[in-house]
């Protein structure tokens with residue numbers, strides 16, 4: 001007889017990794033399915049190899065360019081999907097997908113921001129979209145537990161729209177960041193420039209983890225796990241319990257149900273051998289990432305669930321949301337020019353500066369609802385990008401580059417894309433991936449609200465730079481395409497009403513009692529803030545709920 005696990009978890013990134021770890025700690029036997037391989041983060045990445053030791057200076061070689069997404073490079077490319085094997089159709093959308101134990105947390109940007117009380121009730125504030133069925137107070141204990149667990153550094157700022165975390169010491173600002181901050185705060189009332197909040201350990205003695213050594217190579221996977229990744233921080237804890245079984249190279253195709261309308265099994269295809277296999281769980285948790293979890297649910301349709309598993313509401317695939325990256329700007333601070341620099345300003349990702357949302361908090365803009373924040377940074381890392389714009393070569397060129405080393409400052413906006421039913425994904429039955437599984441079709445595009453918001457963000461970035469006396473050296477005012485922020489959310493939103501939402505407020509399917517979705521598919525709106533801290537908090541909350549319901553016999 002086939003083994004029945006307490007819980008089968010699909011995906012091993014922020015959502016799957018957190019759910020699996022918490023469930024293991026609660027004593028449940030967990031099978032985690034992951035389509036990619038497992039890497040040793042300490043040894044499998046050429047973390048500190050210099051760009052000039054690669055044929056194309058660390059860029060993916062031209063002959064392989066079509067195989068990878070825009071964030072891939074020679075250091076990290078092996079844990080992304082091969083785009084040619086994993087197509088999708090519809091309107092232009094940039095879909096960055098990991099394929100490895102740890103998911104996208106292996107190489108994420110580490111920016112960790114709590115949502116605010118208003119974010120969970122934004123519709124009540126401005127009438128757009130829907131409120132969440134939960135409040136900030138429901139999630140707060142889970143934010144705190146996650147932060148005490150993974151380590152988030154930052155400064156306590158007491159901002160209503162950016163609640164403080166339980167912070168480790170913040171990452172110090174560079175010279176350029178300090179000057180920029182002084183200029184903006186003196187010239188723009190109510191526009192603080194705060195220190196970046198990053199999922200990085202910045203002091204010794206935090207759960208025995210090695211603190212950051214300021215190499216600035218987080219995008220290549222942190223080889224000492226000073227920054228948070230599911231693979232480096234959570235899963236080793238789960239493994240120690242003896243309750244976790246990990247099945248790698250398992251490309252999940254669909255979830256099956258039994259005659260009592262319970263989720264019964266997960267069917268997957270071995271990525272290497274192409275063999276079809278089936279595994280059984282008392283509870284099934286999808287944490288494959290927004291869009292991949294929804295794809296699995298839509299591909300799981302059967303006679304009892306003809307529109308996709310548990311989709312009696314018809315909302316599965318709808319109300320996609322994310323952030324628009326409308327523009328960015330960079331420049332140099334004249335008074336720093338000519339100071340030959342002592343070295344790099346490298347620091348972990350997620351550091352630098354953050355300009356929190358200042359639109360539509362109290363007052364209401366006539367042009368758009370919601371708002372945007374800016375991520376940014378100043379100074380230069382080991383190989384500064386601006387050097388490409390300086391002509392020349394040899395020793396003279398290097399001296400010229402050094403003159404600008406400390407001067408550079410850049411910011412870019414992330415604006416909330418308010419969910420609309422018409423921004424949706426569906427299955428394209430005509431196209432299959434390399435394993436024969438039907439692919440997603442994207443019907444997502446920018447609407448008038450985000451375009452108006454983007455114009456405002458672009459005007460505001462220029463105004464700030466001009467008033468701060470910065471010499472502008474580069475500016476982008478054309479929005480990047482949908483998907484580019486890699487902050488996809490929605491498509492299986494939570495709600496109290498089973499007719500208008502897919503999940504309950506505990507991430508449980510309204511229609512199928514033992515089916516849960518733990519990732520950002522559950523989001524009701526995306527806010528302007530990066531999603532991962534909230535994904536981790538909600539996944540932890542989901543796992544606690546499952547463990548409690550299994551203990552009381554309500555789920556098993």
Ligand SMILES: Cc1cc2nc3c(=O)[nH]c(=O)nc-3n(C[C@H](O)[C@H](O)[C@H](O)COP(=O)(O)OP(=O)(O)OC[C@H]3O[C@@H](n4cnc5c(N)ncnc54)[C@H](O)[C@@H]3O)c2cc1C
Pocket residue numbers: 010011012013014015016017033034035036071096097098099100101102103104105107108109110111112250251252253287288289290292293296350486487519520530531532533535
């Ligand atoms: C370059 C970059 C920078 C980022 N910066 C930030 C940031 O600064 N702050 C922030 O909050 N977020 C950031 N993000 C986004 C962040 O990484 C995601 O929000 C987070 O990883 C989502 O977690 P998840 O578990 O939902 O998905 P993932 O981390 O993607 O994990 C999903 C896992 O499921 C697996 N999977 C998918 N489909 C299947 C299937 N059919 N069968 C089996 N397994 C499957 C995948 O292989 C993957 O391992 C960034 C992402 C990238 C790539």
Ligand code: SF4
Pocket residue numbers: 200211212213214215216217218219221222223224225226227347348349
């Ligand atoms: S800067 Fe710090 S967090 Fe980033 S890779 Fe280096 S040691 Fe890890």
